Amino acid sequence: MATRVQRLRLTFARDDGLKYITHLDVMRAWERALRRAQLPVAYSEGFTPRPRIAIAAPLAVGVTSECELLELFCSERIPLARVQHDLPPQLPDGIRLLRVDEVPLGLPSLQSLMRAAEYDVEVEDARSPQAWQQAIAELLGREAIPWEHQRGDEVRRYDLRPLILGIELLPVGAGAAGSRRALRLRLRSDERGAGRPEQVTRALGLTVEPVRIHRTRLEIEEPAIARTAYRAAGRRAD
Numbered sequence: 001m002a003t004r005v006q007r008l009r010l011t012f013a014r015d016d017g018l019k020y021i022t023h024l025d026v027m028r029a030w031e032r033a034l035r036r037a038q039l040p041v042a043y044s045e046g047f048t049p050r051p052r053i054a055i056a057a058p059l060a061v062g063v064t065s066e067c068e069l070l071e072l073f074c075s076e077r078i079p080l081a082r083v084q085h086d087l088p089p090q091l092p093d094g095i096r097l098l099r100v101d102e103v104p105l106g107l108p109s110l111q112s113l114m115r116a117a118e119y120d121v122e123v124e125d126a127r128s129p130q131a132w133q134q135a136i137a138e139l140l141g142r143e144a145i146p147w148e149h150q151r152g153d154e155v156r157r158y159d160l161r162p163l164i165l166g167i168e169l170l171p172v173g174a175g176a177a178g179s180r181r182a183l184r185l186r187l188r189s190d191e192r193g194a195g196r197p198e199q200v201t202r203a204l205g206l207t208v209e210p211v212r213i214h215r216t217r218l219e220i221e222e223p224a225i226a227r228t229a230y231r232a233a234g235r236r237a238d
Contacts, residue, residue, distance in 0.1 A: 146160075
């Protein structure tokens with residue numbers, strides 16, 4: 001394994017232009033951009049070395065985001081300002097680099113730190129705000145929501161309720177007009193399971209897919225010592 005001397009966490013947005021590409025395509029786009037920017041990314045060993053990069057939580061096709069997290073290991077130390085300057089011109093339209101931070105080398109994997117994700121979801125539905133609030137209260141009040149999800153020939157059966165951490169009906173001015181309503185969903189997203197916004201809207205009585213799904217926040221849980229080092233690294237970057 002190549003020497004790893006620095007660990008960087010990149011926050012990026014994924015806009016409408018790339019919302020229909022797969023997670024694998026996104027990873028390939030990042031690999032190309034990092035290579036073209038000539039950043040000293042550490043690689044794995046073996047017959048097919050791969051760059052040591054990882055994304056916190058793959059984004060579903062058709063979903064946009066302003067909060068995606070990617071971590072990479074570097075084989076030599078580089079200033080964060082170099083990443084912020086050299087990397088954006090190499091990224092495809094639809095991916096925007098928002099922030100670069102240095103994090104401790106010894107942190108657990110980024111995926112293992114994930115706890116929840118927050119989404120703003122727009123739906124077409126003629127129900128009044130009062131009817132929506134009642135539907136939300138009834139759903140959150142249920143002890144279990146038996147669910148089936150088919151992927152290919154496989155049918156998965158599980159309880160949807162533990163994946164739903166919160167539902168909020170947003171004011172019309174927050175992005176809804178006419179029969180369009182906006183919801184804010186806080187869903188579990190960890191190694192045990194991840195909630196999907198379109199499943200929650202179906203559980204709320206909708207029969208059509210959401211008009212728009214936009215991820216606004218990823219919640220990660222880090223050890224206290226890691227948070228201290230993370231903040232210190234951020235101050236050094238400033």
